[in-house]
Amino acid sequence: RAYPRTLDELSSHIGIPELRELVASFLYYQTNLEPLPDDLPLPPCPPLDGPIYVFHSAAATFYAPSDISGIGGMRRERIRATPSWYRGPPRYDCVFAEKDNTLDGFLGLHAARVRLFFSFKHSGIEYPCALVHWFSPVADEPDDLTGMWVVEPDVNVDGTRSYGIVHLDCILRAAHLIPVYGDAVLPPDFHPSQSLDAFRAFYVNKFADHHAHEIAY
Template identity: 45%
Template sequence: RIAAVAPYTGLRRFPQGRHFKQWTSDDSKGLMKVYIAAIEGYVPQYVVFTFRAFLEFCYLVHQNVITQQTLVEIDDALRRFHLYREVFRNAGVVDTFSLPRQHAMKHYYHLICQFGAPNGLCSSITESKHIKAIKRPYRHTNRFQALGQMLLINQRLDKLIAARADFKERGMLNEPLLSHALGALGTRSYEEELGDAVDAPRSVEAHVSLARTHQRKRARTVGALAAELCLPQLPNILRRFIYSQLFPTDDLDDIALDECPPYDGSMRVYNSACSTFFAPSDLCGLYGMRREHIRSCPMWRNEGPRFDCIFVVTDPEAEGMRGLDIARVLCFFSFKYQGTLYLCAVVRWFDRMGDGPDVATGMWIVCPSYNARNVPHITIIHIDAIYRAAHLIPIYAAHNINTRDIKPHDSYDTFNSFYVNKF
């Protein structure tokens, strides 16, 4: 199951499944993203509840921005974890839960209130010191006979720390140098320049752009692209898309195909797009922005095709998944019509199952969408409607399929129901 998960930006691959020769922290982080969906159906439901509560706690305390509501969610996740983990004691797996890291979870709420967000601080003292004394100095070496270079780097760092302590004792660091310089220049203070925080929506929540270069060996006309994607109805879909762009207020369901303008010009096909979106609680830049690449190409790293899924904004007023739909990108392309450049994507839609997330895993469930004639629901959308990439994990327990024979690039085509991964 782990090896059959579809690829995703930043997701670590597990080609051997659960058979590992070496285990690292990167493996642990990658496994956390797919673990719940992998064990669901193999273990009792309370075990899934336990891992869900634990992972939600881990992701909440990992956030860079922790609000009062986040603290409430942290406390609730910890309460559920302590409640559901008793399934292991009742089954005789363990007699006690006296593990240092599980015990430390009790103190996160109080310590965050006192000192703020941990910002990814490692809770293992040996691991954190190993990073500081070994990993970081090694990165600054030339990798040849690195031991002597690492020792010299650590010696110099110790001297810098000692110098800072001496400067602080003499009162030389009581005031930031920048504030002192601004004061000497008679400029306004940093706090005055910053002003008050404004609770207003951002002007741009997400921006998507196509790759810088198009694929010269791929289709250049609508007919060629229809043959490449095995979509004979693509020219008609494109006609309806053009009409929707020219008359956005009209309902396409009431418009006959003959009223939609035809297009037989040239087009350019792209293998990827880049989504830059506001995500202050993920690994992000200075202003809370994060960037991901969305792939849609017939061959990815000589392993097979890769057609990523995306979140499409369908209701800007709704929150979370209720305002987003899931689609799979079959192709990115651009074309000009009446002097206007249109940046588009051919997508296959998914339908949400149920009015809320799954009770056991906490993730929404989607399935491929079909029209009245049992034909896959495929349309063309403007890339401005795309928010970011989405990752779907098959609901393995709902399928009687041997996952050992499934390659990651076949995952979306083999299964017919998926979890929308939130981890």
């Protein structure tokens, strides 16, 4: 599938009007050590060097010694962000992204859903990125009954989804979110691919595998 190669055209194509502002914020924090003061506006997005390239997947390689896989505990998995999976509905996987490496477990991580993998160059440096939809914990500790953290989608004041852009180096691995189902009955034509859009809260599944259990506690 062909994607536009300019920022404004890509923004219109994927239906994310704030994409230019998100790229501007991403580049500011990639090129400045100090955070932007609250009383200063975000600088405009600088010109990019050449076209933007979009990808439907990215590979995560990480150390998981408790899982019997790979050489010396190394593991590799594919994270998808595609508008059609095997000519069917879209697939936008969830991930764990680094937040604060001084905190243990899920306190030091973000849960996010990848909307787009893309890369561009600025000032001669290539930036492989992910456009993500954020999820935030509903409490300061895991759920008492299940032992899993519960998260909910972040939204803006107008009710639209809250997006951000992260460098691919910040993505640790794929994450599995399980809907908090409640008592409502799902319609007969409900498709599993709609789950992350339909439910209001999700369990962060630390029982997906050994490594997830070690990082999402």
